Amino acid sequence: MEEKENLITVNIDGQDLQVPPGMNMVEAAAILGKEIPHYCYHPKLTIAGNCRMCLVELGMPGRDRATGEPMVNKDGTPKIMWMPGPAIGCGTKAAPGLHIKTDSPKALESREAVTEFLLINHPLDCPICDQAGECTLQEFSSSHGRGYSRFIEQKNVKPKRTRLGPRVTLDDERCVLCSRCIRFCDEVAGDSVLGFTDRGSYSTLTCFPGKELANNYSLNTVDICPVGALTSTDFRFKMRVWFLKETNSIDFETSVGVNTVVSAREGTIYRVKPRRNDQVNDTWMPDSGRELYKQVESDDRLIQCTIDSLATSAVDAIAKASECLQGGGVAIVGSGQCSVEEQFALKAISDGIGAKGVYLVARYGKDDGILMSVDRNPNVRGALMAGLVNDLPDEQLGELGAKIDSGEVTTVFSVKEDLIAGGLTEDQVGKVKIIYLGTHENTTSSLADVLIAGLTQFEKSGTVINQQFRLQKFSRVVPGPGGAIEDLYALATIQANLSGESFPSTVGSLWKQIGTEGSVFEGISFQSLSDQGELLDGSAFEHFSFREGKSLHFEPKKEALAIE
């Protein structure tokens, strides 16, 4: 096989494969579609090599001891010297000429042995275990196990239902001591609180004395736990996982745009988990983002459109809103929480009515250097690229307040933003006509003359642009409440009413328009956008002083750092 540049050839089960030097054998075998089973190995953590499940046979081309010449078989092929004992696939790095056997009798027997050892002290009560259905031990026991037990002794007894922190509950009897969670806390979260006590088979996972697993990434330990030991206190025993339908989504907390997968059954969301994207969030996400699904069914959810606080249909509310917007003296408060499509629609409205000003409200928080960036809006860059705003937003709507006081603005159309929280006084808000499109109750919604109940991110599809200028899509997980209307549909209808021309009211049809405008979006459609997102050309915004600091896969510009 011809050697490509920077690649070396290894041989897996008789098949030659070119891989980068240093790639481990678990990953290399995966390229060939072969699974080397493993528990402790995780692609984003250091190698521990302790579960011994990935044992394979290992060989290197032999060299004559005396002459140093390569040894050859009778047919002229290199003679492979196989090691007497098996070696771990995860800790074996690609080297020129390396041979491994992943399905030889010795490798299979090693796996069967490890599976037997893992099961002897593990509770065999899968039917009542919360991990059942997504348990690596369960899967590998079925594919690599003996199928019967030779163990007649008493099993070890360890603590059940230990509270490790506010969000994580531990069942020590189910722990296979793979140390993934410990390595995650040490290496990714930077919060070393987990460790083992006791020795041998009595080893027990626990928190350091006086500490608890409370960091904002603690639930990642639950995701990477291959068994039912670490469980999410919020999710455990709420739903059998095989009933859950999974939908790809994006974490709306920050400008990082963490890729997520949302699990729901029959219109109810049960949990949010991270989705692997090596360019954005690896396999991690913050705990806070997993709570966002609770907004869907929260008590303060707006489920009914109103005009002058009287319930009405969405159709009437939209018509009334269109009427108000035609009166002149309109300012628009958009949002970094809106999707790119909604921002395009809002931009069309703003242009059509000649708005007296378009504002966003900036949200800034503390940068944790991992996945929580300073900018807590998921889509400020979307607003910039849609042309809705021309500069980075302020945290306060002071300019708008002045325009209200001067009488220049008499109507405010706010999408998702609470004007009071944005810095306007109740007095100022009282002076103007308010049209509000939002999902949750706040002062603005209670004062609104026209209220259009919209949808949360989990109830609609769309795209957002993260801090890397990566366009990423999210999809509808559950339907919205009956009285609410999809934001894009509402905006598109308003625009159609105002302009007298039709405006695309679905994400797919709007993208046909966005993608043909000769802009940075050219050639992209919602359908074709990959789950890993697409990097856009953000060079037009290079001179902006974005506030994000260093996070997992984002290096800020030098000027931005200087401002920090």
Added chain:
Amino acid sequence: MSVHPKEQRIILKYADEPGYTPDIDCYMKNGGYEMLKKAVGMEKQAICDEVKNSQLRGRGGAGFPAGVKWSFVDRKSGKPVYMVCNCDESEPGTFKDRQIVHKDPHQLIEGIIISSFATDCAKAFIYIREEMPKGAEILNQAIKEAKEKNFVGDDILGSGYSCDIVVHRGAAAYICGEETGLIESLEGKRANPRIKPPYFPAVLGLYMCPTIVNNVETLCNVLHILRMGADEFAKIGRPNNTGTRIWCVSGGVKRPGYYEVAGITLGELVYDICGGPKDGRTIKAIIPGGSSMKILKSGERFTGKDRDGNGYDWGIEDIPLDYDGIAAAGSMSGSGGMMVLDDSVEIPVALANLMAFYSHESCGQCTPCREGSLWLKKITTRMVHGQARPDDVDLMKSVADQIEGRTICAFGFAVAWPVQSYLAKFEDEFREFAERHSRMGGDRTAAKELACNH
């Protein structure tokens, strides 16, 4: 205490002499630190060459040539090199390092400093097991004395070479004797042995710096190699098995104890020096090098061909008492802890005791060792408590086979070898024992008393 004529005391030359004390004055009166004075005037490489040429093999267990180990040290990284003296003498049946530390600590310190000087180590550590509190006190006192005389510390004897020695006490774990586990423990972590590759101590050892880990007895030998010269040292014992070894004999012999010998047979040690079995007893089996080594059975014949192609046919007492001799008999000389089992010992009970030890000492990192060792303990304990089953013997063998060679460190071998060898050589006794102790109403008190205590 009289020294047996067959003993050849070099390291323990003064240790048991009447009036010999562990203080520095006594040590210097007997020629102590003269070799250090000589060493600091030598080329470092010359000392390393002497050690290499002496064919000195490590006295800790694996028997790896010390000079070769020193030459593996990564000098290209630019990181400091550390010297670690492994004084975690925790292999059951071994008590030789304790004699050196307690009775002649300055010999060890001189050996460490010479070795550190030769390998250009930035700092030396003595990792001493928790169960030697007195030893740690003695070593600290000795280091203090040596510092006052400028044998340890800054600019040793005006040579420009500085090296401090730090005594670090373990916390009573067998696994800390494994060199990478020891390094983890020395760093203040749980003593989980590291995976190799990539964490070879010579490259990524203590604090991810190149590190040399040597046993107490090995480091003391460096001193004597320098004194005698490599060629003279290599004349002691057989080629490739040079120098003396301190054997710790325990169990069913008349005179158990530690004996420094070279070039004799196992029979000479057990019968001539230790006086043979106690009156009325016969020797049933011998564990040659610490409890993890494979057992040698009385009456067995050990045949084969040595390196030069000469055939041999030994009884247990004919086995040459050195690395290659015991290896030729299918076991290992290990740490030099020889346990003699006489006919009063029931092998299944001995195995149950051993399994209780190993299951307690497994660090718990690798699945096969962690789960397998406790499983074996549970089976053997059940056997001696009179609830053996007919298929236990086959099951134990299968479990041991599933552990051997599949773990990060050699502990997996240490668990598996006793089980495999005891079962292979005493299978009939196991089956008979299982049969006898599974009969209802049989007297099981004796067996219970002998069994492991937990």
